[in-house]
Amino acid sequence: MSTRIVILGGGPGGYEAALVAARLGADVTVVERDGPGGACVLYDCVPSKTLIATSVRMSVLSESSELGVRFDGGPDGVVGNVRSDLPLINKRVKELARIQSFDVAERLGYEEIKIVRGDGRLDGARAVVVGDDRIEADVILVATGATPRVLPGAEPDGERILNWRQLYDLDELPSDLIVVGSGVTGAEFAGAYLGLGSKVTLVSSRDRILPSQDAEAASVLEDVYRRRGMNVMGRSRAGRVERHGDGVVVTLEDGRKVYGSHCLMTVGMVPNTRGIGLEAAGVRLARGGYVETDKVSRTSVPNIYAAGDCTGILALASVAAMQGRIAMWHALGEAVQPLKLGWVSSNIFTDPEVASVGVTQQMVDSCEVDARTVMLPLNTNARAKMQGFGDGFIKLFCRRSTGIVLGGVIVAPRASELIMALSVAVQQHLTVDQLAHTFTVYPSLSGSIQEAANRLTTDSEF
Numbered sequence: 001m002s003t004r005i006v007i008l009g010g011g012p013g014g015y016e017a018a019l020v021a022a023r024l025g026a027d028v029t030v031v032e033r034d035g036p037g038g039a040c041v042l043y044d045c046v047p048s049k050t051l052i053a054t055s056v057r058m059s060v061l062s063e064s065s066e067l068g069v070r071f072d073g074g075p076d077g078v079v080g081n082v083r084s085d086l087p088l089i090n091k092r093v094k095e096l097a098r099i100q101s102f103d104v105a106e107r108l109g110y111e112e113i114k115i116v117r118g119d120g121r122l123d124g125a126r127a128v129v130v131g132d133d134r135i136e137a138d139v140i141l142v143a144t145g146a147t148p149r150v151l152p153g154a155e156p157d158g159e160r161i162l163n164w165r166q167l168y169d170l171d172e173l174p175s176d177l178i179v180v181g182s183g184v185t186g187a188e189f190a191g192a193y194l195g196l197g198s199k200v201t202l203v204s205s206r207d208r209i210l211p212s213q214d215a216e217a218a219s220v221l222e223d224v225y226r227r228r229g230m231n232v233m234g235r236s237r238a239g240r241v242e243r244h245g246d247g248v249v250v251t252l253e254d255g256r257k258v259y260g261s262h263c264l265m266t267v268g269m270v271p272n273t274r275g276i277g278l279e280a281a282g283v284r285l286a287r288g289g290y291v292e293t294d295k296v297s298r299t300s301v302p303n304i305y306a307a308g309d310c311t312g313i314l315a316l317a318s319v320a321a322m323q324g325r326i327a328m329w330h331a332l333g334e335a336v337q338p339l340k341l342g343w344v345s346s347n348i349f350t351d352p353e354v355a356s357v358g359v360t361q362q363m364v365d366s367c368e369v370d371a372r373t374v375m376l377p378l379n380t381n382a383r384a385k386m387q388g389f390g391d392g393f394i395k396l397f398c399r400r401s402t403g404i405v406l407g408g409v410i411v412a413p414r415a416s417e418l419i420m421a422l423s424v425a426v427q428q429h430l431t432v433d434q435l436a437h438t439f440t441v442y443p444s445l446s447g448s449i450q451e452a453a454n455r456l457t458t459d460s461e462f
Helices: 012-023 038-042 045-062 086-110 164-169 184-196 215-227 317-331 361-365 382-387 415-427 432-436 447-458
Strands: 004-008 027-032 114-117 120-122 127-130 133-136 139-142 146-148 176-180 199-203 231-233 238-244 247-252 257-260 262-265 269-271 304-306 345-348 353-358 371-377 393-399 405-412
Touching: 004 012, 004 120, 004 317, 012 027, 012 038, 012 086, 012 139, 012 317, 038 045, 038 086, 045 086, 045 164, 045 184, 086 114, 086 164, 139 317, 164 184, 176 184, 176 247, 176 257, 184 199, 184 215, 184 345, 199 257, 215 231, 215 353, 215 361, 215 393, 215 405, 247 262, 304 317, 345 415, 353 415, 361 371, 361 393, 371 447, 393 447, 405 415, 405 447, 415 432, 415 447, 432 447
Parallel strands: 004 027, 004 139, 027 114, 139 304, 176 199, 176 262, 199 231
Antiparallel strands: 120 127, 127 133, 146 269, 238 247, 247 257, 345 353, 353 405, 371 393, 393 405
């Protein structure tokens, strides 16, 4: 008899786990309220990156005069006159999300995975209830994701005060957008709407944007934002947000007021773990309501696993997917390697993008890791000069004694593609010497990765 697996949540953690389990011969049911792909595909990652792709194209066009690109139609020969059509952009955003969800459903259907639409909850450790139906399970995977956190006194109304899942229903571009929160989500959307033509104010409670990221990378991005006209307000904590006539007013804790047409709240996420029977089934929850898991995604109940944003590990689709795969490999008796966060590469889809993997500058500076560092500015790269990109850098860390690559940071256009080379180097324990002797295309942005490795090799102490 096949192992019966029920998965709560059809996002990356859920559907990737389902595919693994089905290929290993299990009887798999995925319970999902919103549709295949979950909130990641329908409301979060896919829509936001689609919007950002349009914004980046707008920014490239508006800053192309030095490349000799000019647009007709501007007053008195002014270069530019590019504008965004938000209804058309949002229509495309929603359509691509729908298509991606359909593609996920098609993949699940090909593997004969059952999809049940609705809200599921655990009925003990061996069953899931959806409406009036009770589904027996040998193994349960909880991949219920998370929901945008609501700041008391700044509750979204879907019209002027918004969370990021409500942006795609706007029928006109915000003329004066206030973004509260300067983490990854806030930085991405602030940059996106700036590129689309909105006047943007970014309210940050910290002294800089992206406070959890590489400080030099954050500094580059903040300089770019300010140069493009964004009002970045550091050390400014929002107290409440209210409707004000046809717009909004954000009142800071120090009494200052910021006025705008719309306000976007990006103040974190809350795990979707309440009211689904976890504690009654014996699953232990950590602070904040996150599900506690070990390195093979197992909870405090042996046959119940968890993956994705509901675990609070790292809010990345790639991590959720790997947690889900690991859970199924372990549950079905396959050889499995525990999750290694040091191998996780991440990217912030700003313009320029910020990608990183492995150890951080903070770990090196605090002597937690004994490493040598090199940083090459992007404006020395021939391809970057040709394309008119001057903001960014390649940073590389290697172990002082052996030259093994420990990590790096890339700030550049499409850094999300470039970071793959460093991810491979970190995971495969390559040395800077091996990177330096690897052929790269000339001219290319990836050539700066080789050059950084070469500098660590020629200036080595090992």
